Structure formats: structure tokens, C-alpha cells
Amino acid sequence: MSAPSPHAPLAITMGDPAGIGPEIVAKAFRDGRLDAALVIGDIEVMRRAVRCIGATMLPVAVIERVADLPRVPPGCMPVLPATQLPALPAFGAIDAAAGAAAHDCIRRATELALAGEVGAVVTAPIHKEALAAAGIGFPGHTEMLQAYAGAPEVRMMLANDELKTVLVSIHVSLRRAIEAVTFENVLQTVRIAHRSAALWGQPKPRIAVAGLNPHAGEGGLFGDEELRIIGPAVEAARAEGIDARGPFAPDTVYMRARDTADHPGEFDLVIAMYHDQGLIPVKYLGVERGVNVTLGLPFVRTSPDHGTAFDLAGSGRADASSLVAAAEMARRLAAGRAAGGTG
Numbered sequence: 001m002s003a004p005s006p007h008a009p010l011a012i013t014m015g016d017p018a019g020i021g022p023e024i025v026a027k028a029f030r031d032g033r034l035d036a037a038l039v040i041g042d043i044e045v046m047r048r049a050v051r052c053i054g055a056t057m058l059p060v061a062v063i064e065r066v067a068d069l070p071r072v073p074p075g076c077m078p079v080l081p082a083t084q085l086p087a088l089p090a091f092g093a094i095d096a097a098a099g100a101a102a103h104d105c106i107r108r109a110t111e112l113a114l115a116g117e118v119g120a121v122v123t124a125p126i127h128k129e130a131l132a133a134a135g136i137g138f139p140g141h142t143e144m145l146q147a148y149a150g151a152p153e154v155r156m157m158l159a160n161d162e163l164k165t166v167l168v169s170i171h172v173s174l175r176r177a178i179e180a181v182t183f184e185n186v187l188q189t190v191r192i193a194h195r196s197a198a199l200w201g202q203p204k205p206r207i208a209v210a211g212l213n214p215h216a217g218e219g220g221l222f223g224d225e226e227l228r229i230i231g232p233a234v235e236a237a238r239a240e241g242i243d244a245r246g247p248f249a250p251d252t253v254y255m256r257a258r259d260t261a262d263h264p265g266e267f268d269l270v271i272a273m274y275h276d277q278g279l280i281p282v283k284y285l286g287v288e289r290g291v292n293v294t295l296g297l298p299f300v301r302t303s304p305d306h307g308t309a310f311d312l313a314g315s316g317r318a319d320a321s322s323l324v325a326a327a328e329m330a331r332r333l334a335a336g337r338a339a340g341g342t343g
């Protein structure tokens with residue numbers, strides 16, 4: 001892995017071409033909300049996205065390498081082709097070719113990030129069933145990026161300006177998620193979250209660890225994972241000098257951590273025991289504000305917190321705010337890395 005220059009551009013992958021990914025990327029460029037960034041995509045898909053949003057003044061500038069970016073005139077959307085679909089896919093439908101094209105772009109962006117040519121990767125949403133239809137054996141970006149980057153352990157964080165949560169397990173059934181609540185997984189999640197927090201300027205984060213069961217098991221009445229597994233993992237983290245506390249009742253810990261002008265949060269981060277425990281509180285605060293961050297990769301990767309929104313694809317109505325927030329977060333984290341942070 002070569003270290004990128006602090007001024008290296010962002011690579012934005014186009015996402016699933018049947019979803020809203022290409023059009024929110026185009027919208028963010030049209031509105032001047034993405035600078036020093038290039039799209040890793042399919043040229044015709046990105047031209048269609050420009051038409052979808054009615055952006056008559058947004059030419060697609062095709063570039064062959066990242067180094068060509070400074071020569072792109074202002075007001076254009078730079079696209080580095082990483083794939084070429086034989087035909088444009090229909091909007092709003094699962095399509096194996098679309099899944100394969102989305103995958104090609106993520107793979108290329110990963111190569112560029114590992115080579116230090118781009119400073120961070122921002123991924124527009126993909127459809128997991130389209131990915132599977134294309135025969136790609138990863139449930140989502142997180143697992144795919146972990147494999148392609150050769151990262152030993154990664155975790156998903158969802159964040160907005162009021163809450164940050166890091167998950168013990170990601171894209172698995174609830175049954176398997178419960179099995180994944182082990183001493184080692186909980187402790188490792190706390191460690192990764194603690195280490196990564198320096199990237200966004202919190203070198204000593206106050207970490208709350210949620211329980212698994214209602215009321216964190218209520219002293220063992222409703223399950224004993226808190227007593228057998230989670231509590232000891234919190235103690236082990238504390239013995240390592242990490243400010244971890246808990247386990248706390250999952251239904252109230254987010255309310256306590258939420259940081260607003262009227263209510264300063266009691267914690268900087270919440271460790272969630274499984275996907276929905278962590279993602280519901282953040283998404284509920286607004287799909288336009290959340291950012292998904294992969295912790296533990298050798299480069300920065302962020303994404304909007306929403307999916308492909310097949311119900312809106314092609315309408316030009318999708319909101320690009322979460323993508324823009326993801327790009328802003330990527331720049332902040334890349335600066336944290338340039339300053340010596342890891343995570």
C-alpha cells in the first residue's frame with residue numbers, strides 16, 4: 001500500500017446502474033458539492049444519469065488515468081471508465097449485468113486506493129441481490145473491500161452529527177448475529193472503534209457498549225450474554241486503557257449518546273451487537289445525514305447510509321445529501337490518516 005498525498009482526489013464509485021447511485025453522483029457534481037473527485041464508472045451510465053437529473057450543463061469528461069484529473073475543465077463530471085455495459089439496464093430492477101458493473105468499479109477503486117492514487121473511496125449504493133445474481137460472493141461493500149484490501153478485521157460504522165455506532169456483526173441473519181456475540185468479537189469491535197476515533201479527532205472516545213437482550217438482560221432474567229460475554233469484554237477493554245462502559249440497555253443507550261445542542265451526549269460511540277440495533281437509530285434521524293464508514297481498512301472508505309432506492313431510480317428525485325456527507329467525512333478521515341492516524 002502506497003500512502004496517498006493529502007491532496008489526492010476522491011474516487012466515487014457509480015453504484016448499481018439500475019439504482020439511484022449514478023444520479024445522486026451526477027447531482028452532487030452538478031450542484032458543485034463534490035470537488036477534487038472523479039467517478040469510477042461506465043460512461044453511458046453516467047451520461048444517462050446526467051439526463052435523468054436534467055443537467056444540460058454537466059458534460060461528462062472521460063479520463064484515462066487519475067493523473068488526468070487536473071486537466072478536466074471546471075463544471076465537468078470526470079469519469080474514469082472501469083466497466084462497459086453492453087446495454088443500459090432498466091431502472092429499478094435486479095440485473096446481473098448491473099451488479100457485475102458495480103463490482104468492476106469497486107474493484108478498480110480499491111486498486112487505485114491501495115496504489116495511493118486516490119485519497120479515499122466513496123461508494124454509491126449497490127444492490128446486494130444484483131451482486132449475488134452476478135455471482136459475486138460478498139454480501140456488501142464492507143466484506144468485499146476487506147477481502148480485496150487483505151484487511152484482517154473490519155467493522156461497519158454508521159454516523160451522523162449526533163450519533164456514531166459500530167457493529168459487532170454486519171450482513172448475517174439475526175440467528176448468526178447472536179452467535180457472533182463472542183468475547184473476542186465484542187472486544188475487537190471496541191478496539192477497532194477506539195483506534196479509529198482518532199481519525200475524526202477523538203483520540204480518547206467514551207465508548208458505550210450496548211447489551212444484546214432487553215434491558216441488557218436485567219441481571220440475567222432475560223438472557224445472560226451480558227454477564228458471560230459482553231461485561232467481561234468491556235472489562236478487558238478497560239484493562240487495555242480504553243474508556244469502555246456497559247453493557248447498557250440497548251433501548252436507551254442511543255438516547256443517552258445522542259449529542260445535540262440541548263443534550264450533550266454521554267458517549268462518543270455506541271457499540272451495537274448487531275446490524276439493526278445500530279442502524280435503526282442512525283437512519284431514523286434522517287437518511288440524508290447518515291454516513292457509512294468501513295473501519296479497519298488500509299484506506300478510507302465511506303458511503304451514504306441509504307441503498308439503491310429502486311422506487312426512485314431514474315426519476316431524478318433522489319436526495320444526494322448523504323453522498324455529499326460521505327464525501328465530506330472521507331476527506332476528514334483522509335486528513336486524519338495523513339496526520340498519522342490509523343483505523
Ligand SMILES: NC(=O)c1ccc[n+]([C@@H]2O[C@H](COP(=O)([O-])OP(=O)(O)OC[C@H]3O[C@@H](n4cnc5c(N)ncnc54)[C@H](O)[C@@H]3O)[C@@H](O)[C@H]2O)c1
Binds near residue numbers: 020128305307318
Ligand atoms: N451503501 C450501500 O451500498 C447500501 C446501503 C443500504 C442498502 N443497500 C442496498 O440497497 C438495496 C435497497 O435497500 P432498501 O430498499 O432496504 O433501502 P433504501 O435505502 O434503498 O430505500 C429505503 C427508502 O428510503 C428512500 N430513499 C433511499 N435513499 C434515498 C435518497 N437518496 N433520497 C430520497 N429517498 C431515499 C427510498 O425511496 C425508500 O423509500 C438493498 O439491496 C440493500 O442491501 C446498499
Ligand SMILES: N[C@H](C(=O)O)[C@H](O)COP(=O)(O)O
Binds near residue numbers: 292303
Ligand atoms: N448495512 C448497510 C446499510 O444498511 O446502510 C448497507 O447494507 C451497506 O453495506 P456495505 O457498505 O457493506 O455495502
